[in-house]
Amino acid sequence: MKQLAKITILLATLMMAAAPISLSAQDKTIKRKVAIGRFSNETQYAKGLFYDKENDPMRKQALDILSSKLASSGKFILLERDDLDILVAEAGEGMNKIGADYIILGSITEFGRKVEGQQKVFSSTKTQTVEAGVSIRLVETATGLIIYSDEAKGYAETSTKQTLGIGGTAGFDATLSDKAISAALSQLVENIINKCMDKPWRSYILSVDDGSYIISGGASQGLAAGDQFNVYKKGKIVKNPQTGLNIELPGQKIGAITIQTSYGDTPETEISFCTYEGEALDAGNLGNYYILDK
Numbered sequence: 001m002k003q004l005a006k007i008t009i010l011l012a013t014l015m016m017a018a019a020p021i022s023l024s025a026q027d028k029t030i031k032r033k034v035a036i037g038r039f040s041n042e043t044q045y046a047k048g049l050f051y052d053k054e055n056d057p058m059r060k061q062a063l064d065i066l067s068s069k070l071a072s073s074g075k076f077i078l079l080e081r082d083d084l085d086i087l088v089a090e091a092g093e094g095m096n097k098i099g100a101d102y103i104i105l106g107s108i109t110e111f112g113r114k115v116e117g118q119q120k121v122f123s124s125t126k127t128q129t130v131e132a133g134v135s136i137r138l139v140e141t142a143t144g145l146i147i148y149s150d151e152a153k154g155y156a157e158t159s160t161k162q163t164l165g166i167g168g169t170a171g172f173d174a175t176l177s178d179k180a181i182s183a184a185l186s187q188l189v190e191n192i193i194n195k196c197m198d199k200p201w202r203s204y205i206l207s208v209d210d211g212s213y214i215i216s217g218g219a220s221q222g223l224a225a226g227d228q229f230n231v232y233k234k235g236k237i238v239k240n241p242q243t244g245l246n247i248e249l250p251g252q253k254i255g256a257i258t259i260q261t262s263y264g265d266t267p268e269t270e271i272s273f274c275t276y277e278g279e280a281l282d283a284g285n286l287g288n289y290y291i292l293d294k
Contacts, residue, residue, distance in 0.1 A: 030201040030293055031221045033267060034070060035079045035100040039063045043111040058177065062108055062134060065182050069189045075197060077220055077267045099268045102196055103139040108132060108181065109151065128173055129157040132180035136188045138195055142202055142290075143248070148195045154183025200294040203229070205257075206271065208283045215291060218262035218270025225262075229291045231255045231278060254279040257291065 041047075041059045053059075070076045079100050110133030115126065131153060138148035156179035201221075207214045217223050235249030255278015264270030281289060 031077050032196045033079055033100040034076045034102050036104045039106040041108045045111045058108055062181050066185050073193055105137045107135050109135050125161045127159045130176040130180040131155050132184050134184045150188055152184045152187035154180045156180040200292040203291040205286045205289055213257055213274045213276045215272050218264045218272055220267045223259055223272055225259055227259045228256050229293055231257055232290055234288050
């Protein structure tokens, strides 16, 4: 009987361990929407008489590499905005129209290459080296503040050797520029990810219709039916006399919303229909409220 009891307890323990665990909204990772804009080439490398800033190959290299690294993390939705530069230039008004949680502004600040050779009696060696420097700024669209800024350098090299005239020979290796820029960006991507994910995910109430509360965000970000989030009323705006900047004080938690269903064809157009419990909201001033996942 004792042996049977032990087997029963063991089976019950295994069944409990195998049972699916329901994660709350606070336990899951909600993807952040990120727009990359103004990644420019500030160096003089390969800038001839007919240089086209918009079609700069190094600029496109850096943009593609950064996009690939962020996408592979599985924590971001990358938004493509043709008018991003214009909206960023408009600052205060434009930031709210971008549809992203964060904007990444970058530039290639340094780029150089060199070829070194060593000639011996029976052999010769040729080494090609590329050095690239990149600068990154991460802007939070909700506040317009730069929350992260840093620079990094990357290096890449390749060597060929000939002995008694036998061995590899090569012109300049064009892939070295990709490798050097990638090496520099790799040093910054982890910090970008941490800065974005450390801050609470934020959304807004777009409309109230017959008791249904519509918020921005949907399935592509990881939102699902049953997820619950806190609703806050914006804090008072005060001016810092030392800097002249306006500061929004912490908001007050006034209720919670629960997602019922989501709609939308793209991350930019996704919305979710929710129920709400808490203090009455002023439907005519929904801009006074925001939603956090913490």
